[in-house]
Amino acid sequence: MESGNVLITGIETLFNWARLSSLWQMGFGLACCAIEMMAASASHFDMMRFGVIPRPSPRQSDIMIISGTVTLKMASRVKILYEQMPDPKYIISMGSCSNCGGPYWEHGYHVLKGVDRVIPVDVYVPGCPPRPEALLEGLMKLQEKVRTQSLSRA
């Protein structure tokens, strides 16, 4: 190395930094929250500055943003998509519908009352729909969570 620099760090810190800086997102939306998610991806809010790149396949994704109403018909598909993602994988539940059923909590014969009934959720973003700022806040909360992960502890 002619002009190589040396960086001394812990392996966990390095791994976590790499992971939280490149949380590739699965490119899929379920309902109106997806419009806000797309707005967050667009130039005004520019989610890509956090390293969030939409991927067309669950095999290449690190996070899945459940952006909208999870119907009973979609719930099994969401579960399959989650299982197809490689570890480590994270879930952001975006909006009231995927948090707890939202406006469909009582008469929603077709709605799953919270996506956490089928897959584990890391961050819940409240709102109906949440503004892009709120989604970015949720994303930063997730980054904080990834930053404190350990390789030896689950």
Next chain:
Amino acid sequence: MSMDQQAIQTRLQTAFGDQIGEWHEMKTSAYATKYGSYLDVKNVDYLRDICLFLRDEADLKFDNLMLLSTVDNGDKTLSATYHMESTTHRHVFALKVTVSVDHARVPSVTGVWTSANWHEREGWDMMGIEFVGHPDLRRILLDEDYPGHPLRKDFKVPDFYHGMKVPY
């Protein structure tokens, strides 16, 4: 030339006589009178013939089925309402048929207006009206194995669906 709804109704009564029921006029506004009034079809079996008549007669020419909706009346009867318009004569008309919950069978009008296809599938999915003669009567929104028809008044949400708890 455009016909008013009274004239259309008279036309149907002369052609089909007793198979036609009463005329219900909604009078709250001009808009409601135009789109909210309907003619009861007494004999459900004649529905397809009446629809063909409305579509094919030169002075009627109802070539567009605007809406096919279904209602649970809450007294053990289900209704289907047919809103139609003529794009050549610029007039509108509505028919309504009522059947009992235990024998919810209505002839399909998909052969008359192709646009009725998905409307009838929705009527089957949500209200459980069987449209006899429909070429492909599957559920349109819910899963094929969903228990029951959710817009019926006596529908109860299942406790579990595919192992997922449904009530809040």
